[in-house]
Amino acid sequence: MSAALWAILNVLVAPAFWNLTHLPILCDLIGVSLFILTAWWAGKLGSVALMGGVTTVLNLTLQPGSFHFLGFTVASIVFDAGLYFAGYDKAFGKGIKTWVITLGLSLVSTLIAGILIGSLFMAPAFLVNTYGGVAFFAALHGVGGLCGGALGMIIVEGVSRRGISGVKST
Numbered sequence: 001m002s003a004a005l006w007a008i009l010n011v012l013v014a015p016a017f018w019n020l021t022h023l024p025i026l027c028d029l030i031g032v033s034l035f036i037l038t039a040w041w042a043g044k045l046g047s048v049a050l051m052g053g054v055t056t057v058l059n060l061t062l063q064p065g066s067f068h069f070l071g072f073t074v075a076s077i078v079f080d081a082g083l084y085f086a087g088y089d090k091a092f093g094k095g096i097k098t099w100v101i102t103l104g105l106s107l108v109s110t111l112i113a114g115i116l117i118g119s120l121f122m123a124p125a126f127l128v129n130t131y132g133g134v135a136f137f138a139a140l141h142g143v144g145g146l147c148g149g150a151l152g153m154i155i156v157e158g159v160s161r162r163g164i165s166g167v168k169s170t
Contacts, residue, residue: 032152036148043088052073056072083101
């Protein structure tokens with residue numbers, strides 16, 4: 001469900017946001033919030049990476065040629081591996097440590113996506129003229145990741161308070 005939601009929002013909403021603002025933030029926000037929800041719900045290594053892979057296939061099916069999305073596939077793998085090593089119980093436990101781990105992984109994974117997308121799929125002249133280069137473009141992705149991380153944690157906390165529990169939080 002997360003993969004389908006991300007793919008549909010990426011095809012229907014993200015391009016409009018990009019065309020209006022030329023800010024690479026919304027797809028990161030959507031993706032990372034769904035990384036967190038998927039990881040919290042499934043609580044298993046590979047769940048976020050699988051969701052990212054399925055989303056990539058859906059994106060390439062719905063928008064052939066959108067190979068830049070491979071950067072988000074890598075981001076999903078990085079997030080999944082980082083969450084596994086940090087520990088699901090720490091990432092979805094109580095307290096500030098939960099937020100630090102999750103927002104840290106959100107930032108790192110989207111910075112990597114921004115670097116890959118900027119380096120491999122964006123026209124260098126566009127990046128230099130619009131953003132000043134790959135580093136600032138990647139930083140904007142990181143901002144989207146932080147916003148998505150916060151949104152994802154708010155969603156998880158909200159559904160948890162209503163008695164819905166993820167696999168690892170039972």
